[in-house]
Amino acid sequence: MNFQSTKSFVDDLFFNCLKDDELQRICNSLREQEYDKGEHIVYQGDIVKHFSCIKEGLVKLYIVNEIGNDQIITILKPYNFIAILNVFFLHKCSYTFTALTPCVICHIDIDLIRSIIDENTDFSTELMKKFSKISNTTLVELMKFKRLQLRGRLAYVLLSFSQRIYHSLEFDLPVTRKEIAEFVGVSTENIIRTMSEFKKDKIIDFSTKRVKILDVKTLEQISFFG
Amino acid sequence: MNFQSTKSFVDDLFFNCLKDDELQRICNSLREQEYDKGEHIVYQGDIVKHFSCIKEGLVKLYIVNEIGNDQIITILKPYNFIAILNVFFLHKCSYTFTALTPCVICHIDIDLIRSIIDENTDFSTELMKKFSKISNTTLVELMKFKRLQLRGRLAYVLLSFSQRIYHSLEFDLPVTRKEIAEFVGVSTENIIRTMSEFKKDKIIDFSTKRVKILDVKTLEQISFFG
DNA sequence: CGCGGCTTTGATGTTCATCAAGTAAAGTGG
């Protein structure tokens, strides 16, 4: 990737509100790192040392709970930040971030970001907006999820892959059935059973990883009322 | 309440990092408002016009979902902010805040807070820390909650009243059984049944509103493993 | 003192977890 496109990536990432020299300093400090599928980017308890962002690939954000189970909170895609809520102010990260696909992650020096926050009011305002928006969205989605039962939640997850991640009715799942179960909060077997029901009802079609949504409207209804 | 104690309340509220004149300006701008039990402080969809904080009383933070049910997210107590995540940057508030008991709420002019953010780096840093901490805690608690079933969740709520809100093993519930159910995410009847079980097992004792925790350790175990 | 909302208990059915067992897919070493 050439320098100009890095610049434009960073500019977009930071709300197009950076001054030229600030943009330049960030580009100079920026370090790209590749992660294999399954590799941890941040593990809960880690001290977050960089301001990081996904450039390529998908990342699962989850908590390993007290009894050792994974609970997936959301799936992150390019331009999403890694551990943004923990990056400045908490000693340890409460979540784990793991690559679902091969990833390229951009790491930026925290102190540099801090100093730009102090200098550039627009930047700090936009960053706080971003904070709020992320927290807000996550919380609202979680509550929406909470009131649904299995069918609704599964429909929701499938639609989110289709609409938020892949922008297509047909896609390859980047997660296992077990991971869908950890996302939805039910057993793996029941995810499979319900997917098979959807298939029987001609709402979706699938073969292992490949999924095709046949009837979006019904799926949306299920994700709303189910 | 006299002026000196208002000053000390505001100073504590804002992390003791305000300069004298900033503190003074906030105290001058501050307006106290009383709310009756059951009165809305902010309703979802409202545009948040003040930076607000609880001075006295308890407030329930909840979402009214698409099918008209309330889903309680958490219960707020004095020194907690109202709609802090929505106050600066989102046009409309995603949540509803309702007084559970008679309340005194302090309202501060948002523009004043904004201008102090621009002036005082310590203040903006502390405010962002606060943002992060609140989001983080809320999310971690919600995920902890998610993996538990009824008994565990109820135990968790009862302990949270005892330890976080009242600092006492005996207290009057500020919520109805229905509200506990909306918090826990199950039916009212099953909250009642499970409370009766706890009573039969001599873990708690209660009569309508009055609750006394008899066996904290068992309750903690249930809230952990249940 | 009667009305309405809150609380409580019981009976019944639905949803989902768990166990078991088998098949398909994917990774591994020769």
Add this chain to the structure above:
DNA sequence: CCACTTTACTTGATGAACATCAAAGCCGCG
């Protein structure tokens, strides 16, 4: 590239957890 091992996927049967419906007692308040 194949045999082997492991992991992921799938289906069925059973029981536990929980929702829902129904009905009755309680309590505060006008």
